[in-house]
Amino acid sequence: MPDDQFSDLLLAWFDRHGRHDLPWQFDRSPYRVWISEIMLQQTQVVTAVKYFNRFIENFPDVTTLSKAKQDYVLHHWTGLGYYARARNLHKTAKIIDEQYDGKLPLDLNSLINLPGIGRSTAGAILSLACEQRHPILDGNVKRVLSRYHGVEGWPGKKDVEANLWSYAELHTPAELISSYTQAIMDLGATLCIRRKPDCQHCPLNHDCVAFKTGREHELPESKPKSNLPNRETIFAIIENNSGEILLEQRPSTGIWGSLWCFPEFPTDKSIEISLLEKYGYKLKDKIEFKTFKHTFSHFHLSIKPVHIRLKTQTNRINDARLSTWVKLEANHQLGFPAPVVSILKNLNNSKRIVLNES
Numbered sequence: 001m002p003d004d005q006f007s008d009l010l011l012a013w014f015d016r017h018g019r020h021d022l023p024w025q026f027d028r029s030p031y032r033v034w035i036s037e038i039m040l041q042q043t044q045v046v047t048a049v050k051y052f053n054r055f056i057e058n059f060p061d062v063t064t065l066s067k068a069k070q071d072y073v074l075h076h077w078t079g080l081g082y083y084a085r086a087r088n089l090h091k092t093a094k095i096i097d098e099q100y101d102g103k104l105p106l107d108l109n110s111l112i113n114l115p116g117i118g119r120s121t122a123g124a125i126l127s128l129a130c131e132q133r134h135p136i137l138d139g140n141v142k143r144v145l146s147r148y149h150g151v152e153g154w155p156g157k158k159d160v161e162a163n164l165w166s167y168a169e170l171h172t173p174a175e176l177i178s179s180y181t182q183a184i185m186d187l188g189a190t191l192c193i194r195r196k197p198d199c200q201h202c203p204l205n206h207d208c209v210a211f212k213t214g215r216e217h218e219l220p221e222s223k224p225k226s227n228l229p230n231r232e233t234i235f236a237i238i239e240n241n242s243g244e245i246l247l248e249q250r251p252s253t254g255i256w257g258s259l260w261c262f263p264e265f266p267t268d269k270s271i272e273i274s275l276l277e278k279y280g281y282k283l284k285d286k287i288e289f290k291t292f293k294h295t296f297s298h299f300h301l302s303i304k305p306v307h308i309r310l311k312t313q314t315n316r317i318n319d320a321r322l323s324t325w326v327k328l329e330a331n332h333q334l335g336f337p338a339p340v341v342s343i344l345k346n347l348n349n350s351k352r353i354v355l356n357e358s
C-alpha cells in the first residue's frame, strides 16, 4: 500500500468514527496538549478526562503551575499513579516559566530536553497543537504499527522500537497532521485494542499483516516475563486522642517521592520501640489488619496496616516539614499514594478499617 493510502484511509475513518469531543481537543494550546499527553501515558481516557478538567481548572497555564506548591500539584494527581509524571510537570513548568517566558518552546529538541518529555510526547505536542509534521510512537501507535507491519519482538527493545519509529515516520503525511496524529491514537484506543481488536471494522485491515495471517492476538510481543520480587512493610496508622492521624512526607526521589504516607516499619516488634524512641509515644492499643498487595513495575509490596491508638494526648511532631497530623474528614491538600488513599477512605467511611484486597 502506498504510504499516503495508509494515512488517507485512517483520516477518512477518523472523520466518521474518531473522537472529536475530548476536552483537550478544544482550545488546543501546547500547554493543554502537554498536560493531556502526560496524563494519557499511563491512564485510560475516561479517567484522564476527569483529572484533566480539574487540573486545568486549578492550573490554567504554565506560570500558575510553576508557582504552585508541589504538594498541591501532587494532590491533584492523587489516584493517577506514576507520580514522577506530576513531579516532572511541575519541574518543567518552572523551567519553562524561567527560561521560555512561560510558553512551551515549539521545537522538537528543546521540548525533548525538558524533564518528562520524550520524543513521542514532543511530537504529539507539536503535531496536535502546531500542525508541525512529527511522528509519534505512544503505546497505541506501537500496537497498530507492530500489527500492521507484522513487526516481531517486544516494542520496548531498542532495535524493535527503532524499526517502529521508521514506520511511524513513513506513514506521517505532509498535511492534516493534527488529525492524522489523533486518528492513529484513536485507532489504537478504540479498534486496534490489546485484547479482541475489531479488525472487521478497521480501515487498515486490507493490508494488515497481523490480520491477514491471524496473528493480531500475538502482536505486539509482550515484555519478557520476570518474576517480581516481593517486599514487605508495615503501615502504622497512628491515631491521637483527637482522632488525628500521623502522616510523613517521603523523600523527593524514589518510590512515591514527596507523597504523604503512614510511618513505615519493617517488623511488628520494631513499632513499639521505634514509636517510643523516635516520637516519645506510648501505645494504648494496637489492631492489625489484613495484609494486601500493591504492585509496582519492578516489585510487589505486601502492606500490613496496623491501627495504633496512643495512650497520651499528643500532636507533637519531630519535624513539621516532614510530618503532620491530619483529621480524616479535613479537606487537606496533600498528595497520597493509592494504598494510603484506600486506607484513609475506609477509615473515613466507616470510622474503622475495612481493607479490600488490591
Ligand code: SF4
Pocket: 144, 147, 148, 191, 192, 193, 197, 198, 199, 200, 202, 203, 204, 205, 206, 208, 209, 210, 211, 216
Ligand atoms: S486490522 Fe486489526 S490488527 Fe490490523 S491494524 Fe486493524 S485492528 Fe489492528
